[in-house]
Amino acid sequence: MNDSSIIYTHTDEAPALATASFLPIVKAYANAAHVNIETRDISLAGRILAVFPDRLSADQQVGDALKELGELAKTPEANIIKLPNISASIPQLKAAIAELQSQGFNVPDYPDELVTDEDKDVRARYDKIKGSAVNPVLREGNSDRRAPLSVKAYARKHPHVNKPFAAGSKTRVATMGHDDFFSNEKSVVLPADDTLTIRHIAADGSETVLKSGLKVLQSEIVDATFMSASALDAFLAETLEQAKKDDVLYSVHLKATMMKVSDPIMFGHVVKAFFADVFDKHGAAIEAAGLTPNDGLGSILAGLSDVVGGDQIAADFNAALAEGPRLSYTNSDKGITNLHVPSDVIVDASMPALVRNGGKLWGVDGGEDDTLAVIPDSSYAGVYQATIEDVIANGPLDPATIGTVPNVGLMAQAAEEYGSHDKTFEIASAGRVEVVNAAGEVLISHNVGKGDIWRATQTKDVPVRDWVKLAVTRARASNTPAIFWLDEKRAHDAQVIKKVKTYLADYDTTGLTIEIMAPAEATKYSLARIRKGEDTISVTGNVLRDYNTDLFPILEVGTSAKMLSIVPLLNGGGLFETGAGGSAPKHVQQLLEENFLRWDSLGEFFALAASFEHFAQTTGNAQAQVLADTLDRATGTFLEEDRSPARKVGGIDNRGSHFYLGLYWAQELAKQTDDAALAATFAPVAEALSAGEETIVSELIAVQGKPANIGGYYRPNVELVNAVMRPSATLNKVIDSL
Template identity: 70%
Template sequence: MAKIIYTLTDEAPLLATFSFLPIIEAFTSTAGVDVETRDISLSGRILAAFADDLPADQKVADALAELGELAKTPEANIIKLPNISASVPQLDAAIAELQAQGYDLPSYEAASPQDKARYDAVKGSAVNPVLREGNSDRRAPLAVKNYARKHPHSMGAWSADSRTEVATMGRDDFRSNEQSVIMPEAGELRIQLVDHNGDVTILKDKLAVLAGEVVDATVMRAAALDAFLTAQVARAKELGVLFSVHLKATMMKVSDPVIFGHVVKAFLPKTFAAFGADLAAAGLTPNNGLGSILAGLDALPNGAEIKASIDAELADGPALAMVNSDKGITNLHVPSDVIVDASMPAMIRTSGHMWGPDGAEADTLAVIPDSSYAGVYATVIADCKANGAYDPTTMGSVPNVGLMAQKAEEYGSHDKTFVIDVAGKVQVVTADGEVLMEHDVAPGDIWRACQTKDAPIRDWVKLAVTRARVSGTPAIFWLDAERAHDRNLITLVEKYLPEHDTEGLDITIASPVEATQRSIERIRRGEDTISVTGNVLRDYNTDLFPILELGTSAKMLSVVPLMNGGGLFETGAGGSAPKHVQQLVEENYLRWDSLGEFLALAESLEHLARSADNPRAAVLAKALDAATGTLLDEGKSPARRVGQIDNRGSHAWLARYWAEELAAQTEDAELAAAFAPVAEALAANQDAIDAELLGVQGHAVELGGYYRPDEAKTSAVMRPSATLNSIIDALS
């Protein structure tokens, strides 16, 4: 039997799965397709990491490792929903919940070095690098784009006198200090720190590299970072704008929490000068955010004094951008609350504003310390000041082909990122002692190395040519000739492009700033441009442009053609929406939009039809695409408030439209006959189904857990329509 693996993840996508998965299983069973689940949630990954220490009835299989191996095979067909890339506060909360549920787990802070290493392997971007054994093809499906043009989302007005701007270092950061080499042959490298006395500390040994692999090394200098941040705090106050910092403390789980800590200290210099030692002794680190410090002050004998100092500096400094002004949660409270690829497009969409402490929107100084990609946002902001907001009814699209296979570039740097503790030199050395790259370092500097293998680069170039050919759209490789890594990639792109038929195609190379400018000029003319980017810009661009075009990145089609022939189908780029969970718990209303799941499932079925020679799966896929278009046209996507259609109602309508399409199609008479009574029953009972789904709204619900909800309780909450359930379950 053909098989699709549907992943169980976290927060809103997981809740939606309890509603949508039974529909998927029922419909696909008619085509002989077996849908299996694998738990790659944060809690599941924690339990898998400690499986050897748990009793038999609590052991959890390592589903992520299993799927990582499956992704390397031609049989792979995986639908991957958004998951939590855990920061330390999220990891702490998940551990505490599991402990309360009876799992004997150590806390993160008190864990042994061995156990802490297990936790470190779980936090941050633990999932995507394992599953992504291919490069990324992300685009807005035509039905979604057409819907956005007919039903445009709100866009805030821009004016030329907006004081919003981007601040970035430009020197002594990762971009400016980068060095890069292309390995002439396979071997092993060693990363070592040589102090001023000549003593050598091995930071990473036996780092395997392949012939043709691009290896980079760089450092962000702590002293320069601190000086830059101090200047930006002063500048925000001088300009009278909100101060905000935009990092990626989830995916960049080693470097960015440290940078975030520098920001907290730069905003509260007097507090840390007076009480930094007390906070450190209590384990209250700025790397975990201001919120964790405030939460721990009650346990300190001078906690009230520290709190007064913090309050005084917050009052004296520039106004902070807020995550939740009603609850006093600032931009600096939690490192995972403000993620650059989502926060910057949201700010640009909202007139360049973020929310201030007074609950009102205001111009903002957006601080992005490393300058590698900050220019992309600065270019878009400058364009909005000059030309006004973009028009979703006419604007073009920027699909993306992203280099990400086999932990490419920065997102694979975690095991090679170090906070330096003594002055000296960090060197990347071959097995025979040749120093390939070297940086002078001082205590506190953040040094990292990255790898990008040759096979993914070749595949990336091939995928870019394929997409340009299929879509008839110009493609730009976003590569910066002034950056060491990108110079090497330019060499390889120019080497591999002639291997493909590019006759008649418009394929060019430009720096990210220049590529952004070209793309937004074309956007304003209603023209499309493929952005062919590295791993981080893949993430950034597939939030930036979809949020401007469609109002959300969750509506993107995200396909990963795996290099060995399988398929990975990701459901958008919008994160896992913790605020949606809060609303469900408080009001029994889930506004999560499963459009990404609908799109991914159709692509998965289409892939399965080809790979497993299953023509009925292709019929299901075609009908699902048509049903999704109807769903959008009829306005049956989730709304936002109690009393309106929510995620569960959207699933019910999708099931009806899908069944009607299958009953009406003429390619498979047996399938049409099977779905005719289903379509009839769903239509006849639509009023009853709607009443049952709407009737439960407006009341608090209990899920039995946040990170690991109780299955029975959550299923009852997410499947409240007995009428719908009976029709769907009968089909199975």
């Protein structure tokens, strides 16, 4: 790898398809400015192949690109553009495995049961891949996310519609409020470097080590908590009864991708609660068939064809669907309910969509209705309830007039809940779980019951210091109030509050408004300001970083894909993220059905400009700064001319957006006066693209309306993808000539 390269990640689904169209333009323009662009494959399929080299032939083996980038992220030279990737749930992981096997790769099945040592080895390798495997490795810094000025200006000029809640709306959030992760949390700060052990002591005194050799650093925060399985089941039974009584849609909102151990278990509890009678009657047969509610109703129904009496079990599931509370649907046309796939309903995307849609989700017939939004853990549920109450009381937010809520997020070195996966356990029997230091002292202890979900998390001190610094820096740069969303009633937050107060004293905060508020109160405060056209920085932990950078952008500008997301890495490098990927699967389905990709690459344009600017600053390449400045201006024109993808066949799609961005960028490069050589290089490019506009657009639109073949979903065929995503011979000739 060149020491002065920008690394472009190859990921999955719609972002990866879009890369096939956009990256040739980027490489051609960057090459003219002596900026080297390299790619690294961190797709789900690529990561699966990387962990099984011993099972593949020499020509099938791939390097561990994620590990390589993880090391790069710790260096000052890092300049990584990170596109959205699949945070795989188990059903997605199994689907990717099956596809790779069908393509001739000898990767093993995912073992549901651990019987042999080989099973344990295979599961351990796959456990490194599922869920949020990528982000904790690359995010060696904290997060600075905001809507660029050009995006806010466009949203104000062309506002989307946030619907009002109907009078008497029954929509609300239901959360446990007791016996959950929030209420059971305990937290300690380590006085010195140490090595911890997590152990389970059963009621009969037998001891099982759940995790050993857990390295911790001086001043690191270590938390532990659990959700009571019995309390969860009681809560779910109560909410199901309430939803039926209120005649509203029942919808659960979890994050079974990022919280890859705890949330699939919770999802399974919801499936079992909704279909309690079916599991009472057929649970043994379902389990014997290797089917689990944790993978969702869809996985069970798909597996019943191989089960004796499967038709009757399926009929009983369908009868329960008709008799129970009305479920929300993610795709009513295809009969896919809220409980079909754990990765279909991601709380940070689904809850803002509910708010934007006037508190309504979609039922079995595609019609909209009020909804009981079930978020079991109460740590952050209040944020959404506060938002719902605000919109009911004050009406929908008007994108034409409202302010903005950017975010500074604590996420470096797998801070907080997203670093809990290797320390999350479904408890096998009643007893207690203890966190013990090297001296044998018990730091944290919980009495637990069978089936409880227990987890520990870590937050190192250096990321917290950097987070506070970044918050003050952003508040000063934009002269904007900064609110730390921390609840002194939560054990972890209480420890963080002490650190924040200590580290704030290191900075001159004269004239700045910097406050600490519990999340629900911070939500109300920020919404009150946003309605007055005022901006407020939300300074949050790792999970709220995810939630807020969907919630506010979706209400402000209609999507979270248009955010500028910069991660100043702790050692001086830069990670530039390109937007959210929650709708990526639907976009791929549309491409396959009608050769139309609606994916919006706008976030990629912003990330690329920031990456070029960072490259210029760290390498002294002045032409890279010219690329950054001209790309910014081109993106402004792109927005003003409304060149984002149309929603339906017949208009320009993602590929057409890339053409227009390339045209406007070439025009800006041709007329800029900072670098005569670049201007001379791009003058004929701009002329050729402008002259060929009508032909290029017609070539791009001509392929629409019929199925596209890309040779796979998780590992599509490169040649087929390139043919589908670069269908304009006229455009290709101009770009390739560079």
